[in-house]
Amino acid sequence: MKLTILGCHSATPRINTNPTSQVLEIKNHMFLIDCGEGSQVELRRNKIKFSRLKHIFISHLHGDHFFGLIGLISTFQLLTRETELHIYGPKGLKDIILLQLKLTKAYTSYQLIFHELTSKTSELIYEDDKLEVRTIPLNHRVYTNGFLFKEKENERKLDINAVRDSNIDIAYYRKLKQGADVVNEDGILIKNERVTKDPVPPKSYAYCSDTVYDEQIIPLITGATVLYHESTFLDKNEDLCKKTKHSTARQAAIIARKSRVKSLILGHFSTRYNGYDEFKTQAKEEFSNVLLARDGISFEF
Amino acid sequence: MKLTILGCHSATPRINTNPTSQVLEIKNHMFLIDCGEGSQVELRRNKIKFSRLKHIFISHLHGDHFFGLIGLISTFQLLTRETELHIYGPKGLKDIILLQLKLTKAYTSYQLIFHELTSKTSELIYEDDKLEVRTIPLNHRVYTNGFLFKEKENERKLDINAVRDSNIDIAYYRKLKQGADVVNEDGILIKNERVTKDPVPPKSYAYCSDTVYDEQIIPLITGATVLYHESTFLDKNEDLCKKTKHSTARQAAIIARKSRVKSLILGHFSTRYNGYDEFKTQAKEEFSNVLLARDGISFEF
Numbered sequence: 001m002k003l004t005i006l007g008c009h010s011a012t013p014r015i016n017t018n019p020t021s022q023v024l025e026i027k028n029h030m031f032l033i034d035c036g037e038g039s040q041v042e043l044r045r046n047k048i049k050f051s052r053l054k055h056i057f058i059s060h061l062h063g064d065h066f067f068g069l070i071g072l073i074s075t076f077q078l079l080t081r082e083t084e085l086h087i088y089g090p091k092g093l094k095d096i097i098l099l100q101l102k103l104t105k106a107y108t109s110y111q112l113i114f115h116e117l118t119s120k121t122s123e124l125i126y127e128d129d130k131l132e133v134r135t136i137p138l139n140h141r142v143y144t145n146g147f148l149f150k151e152k153e154n155e156r157k158l159d160i161n162a163v164r165d166s167n168i169d170i171a172y173y174r175k176l177k178q179g180a181d182v183v184n185e186d187g188i189l190i191k192n193e194r195v196t197k198d199p200v201p202p203k204s205y206a207y208c209s210d211t212v213y214d215e216q217i218i219p220l221i222t223g224a225t226v227l228y229h230e231s232t233f234l235d236k237n238e239d240l241c242k243k244t245k246h247s248t249a250r251q252a253a254i255i256a257r258k259s260r261v262k263s264l265i266l267g268h269f270s271t272r273y274n275g276y277d278e279f280k281t282q283a284k285e286e287f288s289n290v291l292l293a294r295d296g297i298s299f300e301f
Numbered sequence: 302m303k304l305t306i307l308g309c310h311s312a313t314p315r316i317n318t319n320p321t322s323q324v325l326e327i328k329n330h331m332f333l334i335d336c337g338e339g340s341q342v343e344l345r346r347n348k349i350k351f352s353r354l355k356h357i358f359i360s361h362l363h364g365d366h367f368f369g370l371i372g373l374i375s376t377f378q379l380l381t382r383e384t385e386l387h388i389y390g391p392k393g394l395k396d397i398i399l400l401q402l403k404l405t406k407a408y409t410s411y412q413l414i415f416h417e418l419t420s421k422t423s424e425l426i427y428e429d430d431k432l433e434v435r436t437i438p439l440n441h442r443v444y445t446n447g448f449l450f451k452e453k454e455n456e457r458k459l460d461i462n463a464v465r466d467s468n469i470d471i472a473y474y475r476k477l478k479q480g481a482d483v484v485n486e487d488g489i490l491i492k493n494e495r496v497t498k499d500p501v502p503p504k505s506y507a508y509c510s511d512t513v514y515d516e517q518i519i520p521l522i523t524g525a526t527v528l529y530h531e532s533t534f535l536d537k538n539e540d541l542c543k544k545t546k547h548s549t550a551r552q553a554a555i556i557a558r559k560s561r562v563k564s565l566i567l568g569h570f571s572t573r574y575n576g577y578d579e580f581k582t583q584a585k586e587e588f589s590n591v592l593l594a595r596d597g598i599s600f601e602f
Contacts, residue, residue, distance in 0.1 A: 011376075011379055012341060012372060012375065012376040012379060013339070013341065013342050013372070014342060014345060015342055015345055015346050037338060037339065037341075037369070037372045038314070038338065038339050038342065040313060040314065040338075041314050041315060041316055041339065044315060044316055045316050061404045061405050062405055062407075063371065063372060063375045063401075063405055063407070067371055067372045067375075068338070070364065070368055071313060071314070071338045071364060071368045074313065074364045074368075075312075075313040078312055078313060092404040093404075095400060095404075096400055096401055096404060099396060099397055099400060100364075100397055103362045103393040103394075103396075103397060104362050104363055104364055104443070105442065105443055106363075106364070141406065142405070142406055
């Protein structure tokens with residue numbers, strides 16, 4: 001699982017900071033999460049192949065999270081893309097994109113499939129045999145969802161020496177990986193745990209931006225491998241959180257602790273601050289494993 | 302008159318090239334002309350004060366000319382702008398902007414005044430006591446206008462020694478500047494040309510992007526101080542001009558020659574080429590005073 005941060009700043013793009021956008025590589029997918037203005041340039045800067053992007057998730061309709069989407073869609077068209085593109089985002093996003101395509105006379109030659117979100121409770125929005133994606137309803141000024149990307153249980157691993165010693169026909173290997181006991185060539189029942197090893201635990205990534213501190217998300221993200229939680233402000237500006245419906249680094253860390261996630265990545269920094277060390281310092285007083293997002297950085301988990 | 306090129310490339314933004322946007326400083330105005338994705342960052346990079354932008358001109362609804370507008374409007378709002386903002390562009394642009402402001406719940410606190418253009422003949426769209434702006438209908442795949450920014454005749458200059466020697470009361474100076482003859486304190490009629498000098502000739506800037514080669518624009522831009530004419534292609538790709546309704550550098554230069562403009566600036570380069578020298582070489586075979594646009598460059602005239 002690899003996460004590349006294209007931008008992790010709030011508000012508008014500046015010379016040295018990008019608004020929110022990131023790419024999650026998981027189970028051979030490249031998921032684009034949010035798409036602030038300039039994201040297509042950041043994708044190129046980070047050498048991410050446009051053709052590998054097939055699913056785009058937009059958390060909410062604030063400009064710093066989606067103003068780059070129409071440009072990316074148009075670029076795909078210029079590149080004569082043929083692969084269909086799925087876009088998951090709040091109701092309204094489809095209207096915004098289609099109106100612009102209509103007026104620019106640029107209907108796409110590839111299929112553009114919108115999955116408009118309106119539910120205020122968590123819902124399954126994508127699933128295949130390797131993973132699933134669920135919404136995490138967030139509490140912000142406009143309708144907002146985070147997203148939980150969760151691998152499915154991996155198959156058990158064969159202990160290949162034990163399997164051979166047990167004289168099991170190769171035709172049963174698949175069943176073994178699925179956890180079943182099997183009968184060997186001598187007619188003896190072989191217990192699964194004798195010849196297999198525990199699978200790699202499934203990983204999960206919870207993306208939560210933008211949101212005020214809200215404990216209601218905890219049951220949805222409990223135990224996640226990685227939590228990206230917005231931390232727009234430092235303690236000294238906590239008073240701004242209520243009005244703007246954002247969080248402090250400390251609040252993000254309290255959510256991480258209470259959710260018992262393995263790692264916390266802080267991001268969506270207000271551009272009012274000059275450095276980021278203080279975000280980490282304040283968060284670490286609540287939770288030990290804190291990482292700071294940075295435009296152009298990649299994390300592997 | 303100062304022109305700053307924020308971007309001069311066709312198609313989408315890339316790591317090292319920006320789509321079309323430029324700022325014309327003329328008679329104490331800062332006019333923003335076109336606004337591709339990322340223009341707000343380029344404005345900052347070029348240290349152009351956002352508060353000085355009061356009029357934005359959009360040539361046509363192709364993404365590389367307007368996808369940055371919604372971001373800029375939103376940033377103005379974040380900066381709690383109060384000054385009204387005038388936007389001149391094709392019908393439809395207003396719908397695109399207002400739909401996004403509505404769905405992002407970000408109505409502006411400043412007045413946003415749209416001047417929707419639909420005319421297929423040149424029209425006066427802005428005028429004050431110092432200058433006027435007229436549309437230049439262009440021939441492109443969608444409804445497109447260039448813009449002609451033209452200073453009004455400047456006032457005559459007082460020859461201050463001659464004025465004093467002629468014993469003219471200071472109350473008449475204004476009339477002299479306007480070209481009138483006046484009666485001096487001795488009751489003698491003083492001919493205007495005896496005590497004033499010719500004014501600085503008015504300057505004009507013709508912006509023509511995007512367009513196929515079209516001689517119909519010539520009467521509208523004849524004698525302009527500066528013509529910016531798109532030159533998407535080189536001679537070897539002239540065959541693409543008809544289909545895409547763009548021009549070659551040579552065609553731009555022929556228009557410049559036939560319009561008897563003083564200088565030609567080439568821009569809107571296709572990103573298929575690696576260098577720009579050839580644009581200049583081919584254009585200079587038709588017209589001598591050729592300049593190349595470059596992202597981040599300024600010209601003074």
